[in-house]
Amino acid sequence: MIRYLTAGESHGPQLTGIIEGVPAGLPITEDEIALHLARRQKGYGRGGRMAFEKDRAEILSGVRFGKTTGAPIALQMPNRAFEKDDANWPKVMAKEGDGKDVEPITVPRPGHADLTGVQKYRYDDIRPSIERSSARETAMRVACSSIARKLLKYFGIEIGGHVTRIGSVGYEQPWESVRSIVDPMLKDGAETVFRTADESAVRCLDEELTERMRELIIKRRKEGSSLGGHWEILVTGLPAGLGSFVHWDRKLDGQLAQAIIGTQAMKGVEIGQGFESGRRHGQVVHDEITYEDDQFKRRTNRMGGIEGGVTTGMPLIIRGVMKPIPTMLTPIGTVDINTKEEKDTRYERSDVCALPRAVVVIESVVAPVLANAFLEKFGGDSVSEIEERYQKN
Numbered sequence: 001m002i003r004y005l006t007a008g009e010s011h012g013p014q015l016t017g018i019i020e021g022v023p024a025g026l027p028i029t030e031d032e033i034a035l036h037l038a039r040r041q042k043g044y045g046r047g048g049r050m051a052f053e054k055d056r057a058e059i060l061s062g063v064r065f066g067k068t069t070g071a072p073i074a075l076q077m078p079n080r081a082f083e084k085d086d087a088n089w090p091k092v093m094a095k096e097g098d099g100k101d102v103e104p105i106t107v108p109r110p111g112h113a114d115l116t117g118v119q120k121y122r123y124d125d126i127r128p129s130i131e132r133s134s135a136r137e138t139a140m141r142v143a144c145s146s147i148a149r150k151l152l153k154y155f156g157i158e159i160g161g162h163v164t165r166i167g168s169v170g171y172e173q174p175w176e177s178v179r180s181i182v183d184p185m186l187k188d189g190a191e192t193v194f195r196t197a198d199e200s201a202v203r204c205l206d207e208e209l210t211e212r213m214r215e216l217i218i219k220r221r222k223e224g225s226s227l228g229g230h231w232e233i234l235v236t237g238l239p240a241g242l243g244s245f246v247h248w249d250r251k252l253d254g255q256l257a258q259a260i261i262g263t264q265a266m267k268g269v270e271i272g273q274g275f276e277s278g279r280r281h282g283q284v285v286h287d288e289i290t291y292e293d294d295q296f297k298r299r300t301n302r303m304g305g306i307e308g309g310v311t312t313g314m315p316l317i318i319r320g321v322m323k324p325i326p327t328m329l330t331p332i333g334t335v336d337i338n339t340k341e342e343k344d345t346r347y348e349r350s351d352v353c354a355l356p357r358a359v360v361v362i363e364s365v366v367a368p369v370l371a372n373a374f375l376e377k378f379g380g381d382s383v384s385e386i387e388e389r390y391q392k393n
């Protein structure tokens with residue numbers, strides 16, 4: 001079973017990750033990890049930091065001559081901001097001393113983990129909340145997940161994502177209009193979707209919407225506000241029978257939802273038609289079963305590739321929502337944690353809309369979940385052992 005841990009503060013010296021349980025013999029390089037890290041840094045609406053961070057994870061263990069050994073893989077990635085910013089982060093983030101010469105942050109931003117961190121950990125300075133809850137951590141999550149993603153890719157399973165809405169601009173009839181664009185692309189694998197989407201900075205597949213999304217980001221940035229939106233993730237090549245219904249915590253849809261909602265700013269998730277299926281009646285929701293070419297198939301895929309917590313063999317379709325970025329140039333109301341005086345929120349460098357970047361994070365966080373379901377069924381200590389079992393399937 002694959003597990004991973006990340007450590008590191010947004011403005012500390014580096015991010016660190018350990019990914020454990022990857023079978024031996026999987027070819028993996030730092031360049032392959034860097035591909036997804038670079039994708040995570042790009043996207044319209046990003047803030048100043050992404051222009052100078054050059055994320056690249058260094059592999060420190062568990063890989064020899066370009067292949068995994070089965071041992072834990074340690075990764076590290078420096079934060080350029082630590083040395084580069086004028087904020088004197090080595091002093092602000094110092095691991096020793098009493099911190100008396102560092103100005104504490106006492107004005108929390110609604111929507112971030114500023115106040116909840118104070119309430120939870122009894123901080124008298126909001127800085128530690130900001131540092132660890134920051135989506136900077138998603139860089140290491142993407143790095144660790146890239147290895148699980150490579151394992152899936154080795155067995156023909158591809159993941160791709162795209163943006164379907166930013167604020168008020170999105171597909172009109174979300175389910176049908178998105179399907180007519182995306183489904184024909186899936187025959188070539190889900191990565192086709194992200195490659196195409198990379199061309200456009202907001203990662204929307206519709207040109208007209210892309211333009212309107214960009215205009216909306218410009219408008220909200222000028223107003224000092226921020227934006228969230230909706231995304232869709234697709235996974236192709238999954239065999240039927242991954243996951244289980246025998247116990248709640250083994251249901252694959254539940255495990256996917258946990259990984260996604262565990263990601264900064266994600267507020268909702270649906271599988272397949274999701275919320276829309278509650279508005280329709282059963283005859284036009286469930287996917288008819290057929291038998292062709294010695295295989296069970298479905299005429300449609302409205303359930304998004306999972307029934308009873310188990311994959312059906314159809315592409316996996318996951319959709320979700322990201323809330324607008326909490327840090328905004330135009331302040332909103334808050335209260336100083338010490339004086340209890342009403343205050344306006346303070347501003348620090350921030351993304352205005354991180355959806356085009358976040359979609360890469362979501363593509364990534366689902367990979368270890370899917371890899372584990374795959375390993376549960378076909379698992380072995382090495383890739384060659386898995387290949388033997390997979391071929392027999």
Ligand SMILES: Cc1cc2nc3c(=O)[nH]c(=O)nc-3n(C[C@H](O)[C@H](O)[C@H](O)COP(=O)(O)O)c2cc1C
Binds near residue numbers: 354
């Ligand atoms: C890729 C990505 C980039 C983000 N960038 C910012 C940002 O620049 N400024 C900000 O205030 N929040 C940003 N966020 C959102 C915060 O990290 C998030 O609101 C905070 O961690 C609390 O989230 P939660 O309520 O979902 O736990 C970003 C989130 C993601 C996924």
Ligand SMILES: C=C(O[C@@H]1CC(C(=O)O)=C[C@@H](OP(=O)(O)O)[C@H]1O)C(=O)O
Binds near residue numbers: 049050136138264350
């Ligand atoms: C650093 C990243 O995103 C950061 C996520 C983030 C937040 O509050 O979540 C706040 C910003 O940090 P900073 O104030 O240092 O610019 C973003 O840039 C990243 O994605 O790598």
